[in-house]
Amino acid sequence: MHALARKLRNLATIDDEELQALVTMFRTKRNIRRGDDILTIGSSSAYSTVLLQGVACRYKIVENGRRQIFTFQYPGDFCDGYSYILPTQDSAVSALTECSVSIIQHKDIERITATFPNLGLALWRDTMIEASIFREWNVGQRPARERIAHLLCEQTVRLEAIGIIGGAIPMTQVDLADAAGLSTVHTNRTIQDLRQLGVLLRNRRAIAVAHWDRLVEIAKFDARYLNIPQVLSKWSSPAQICHDARNLH
Amino acid sequence: MHALARKLRNLATIDDEELQALVTMFRTKRNIRRGDDILTIGSSSAYSTVLLQGVACRYKIVENGRRQIFTFQYPGDFCDGYSYILPTQDSAVSALTECSVSIIQHKDIERITATFPNLGLALWRDTMIEASIFREWNVGQRPARERIAHLLCEQTVRLEAIGIIGGAIPMTQVDLADAAGLSTVHTNRTIQDLRQLGVLLRNRRAIAVAHWDRLVEIAKFDARYLNIPQVLSKWSSPAQICHDARNLH
DNA sequence: CGAATAGTTGAGGTGGCTCAAATTTTGTGG
């Protein structure tokens, strides 16, 4: 459960008592297999779902049958986009890897944010950061290489923020294509291209970063929109700090 | 000032006393000429700006020099995307028509939402609806005609929500292009195309809807993501209700 | 009435698409 607690701690001044109170409101825990839906469209309910482990994505099937992925979700993220505030669900969430989730009743959120305003503030902030990600993805017509590179930068930084450093990015090329709004064929060619450039590992089936600095450069990536404090502190002068960030492994 | 009040009243149960209290916190009023910036990037401040009259847009200049518009703003909208919650401003706001704005101190927001939790809830909801618009714009690779049509549907509905019905949509083709992520040339051709189809008025320099039903059909527009109560009630069965909505003029 | 600003037109180029098939990897049951 502390996946959520860890995140919120970064978003406002919250003491352990408050976090503890929040954590105890999550009771049930459910496991979802890769490929299965965590939430479906139109499901309106009295509780919210939070991701504990694994990677999920929020998506929608558009008219032509394509799947559009809006955002990726990591441990600590609210799957349902705060259905507590806006009950209408216009997108579904599915598990990209094995996942486990837990739920909290809306009335519990209401009660606890009334008691601890700081918690409410942190949750509100969290929704705004999500919006910030949507906005960044919008940025019009990045060419394919830059677009894929940007997506990979974002996932790398978000994974690091939850302590997963230097591993492969746990999603398929199809997932990436659906998030980037590119065809799988072109996505594949772009990835091969990045491998050629030495930016992604070769030989590997998985997608793994080989040369972080160059990836950032290609993506013209600036992590500030993610508002992750640990990252922000290193991001004031883009170039060399990303470098520092990866010198660990 | 009641531009904001009108909007919030739709988002939560708020009584007049609460709205009144909020309204009185806005003191100064400022007029901005078409084309001028209301907010610039990086401006961090102790107050939030609300649009009272006119139309504005939130945008960013991307690397290649293009202007990417993220969203349009109408009376009652917070220009700064609730800098109260997330102070970092990564985009600017400029006036597309003559505008007037007013400001409220962050500490006043803090005080009043503490006193009236319903107001806080309404504001939070408002941010989520904005996010919902970002998400909708993301929807991958709509072809140009559908994309422009969708944008026009959204603006029409949002204008109606603030009582402006049946007029021209107050923005240039360049604005539209920058919002749609299309070149101005192609935007122009697409608009001519829509005029050919009888969907937009001909002969006019302005962009004005001639045939609402068909526009909705082309756009595959479903207004639910806007979460405007007066509209939602008419939108359960898409086809004929939009029709009703426009039978006024 | 001249200078911006906004809109329109033509021509040629290309990034990313679709379709279709092959190959490789992963997962599953025996």
Added chain:
DNA sequence: CCACAAAATTTGAGCCACCTCAACTATTCG
């Protein structure tokens, strides 16, 4: 541990929606 099915990745070929560049025309406004 193998064999087969399913999923993921790769390759080739042709095409078109949208782009860029570059001019010209209409409108607005001081």
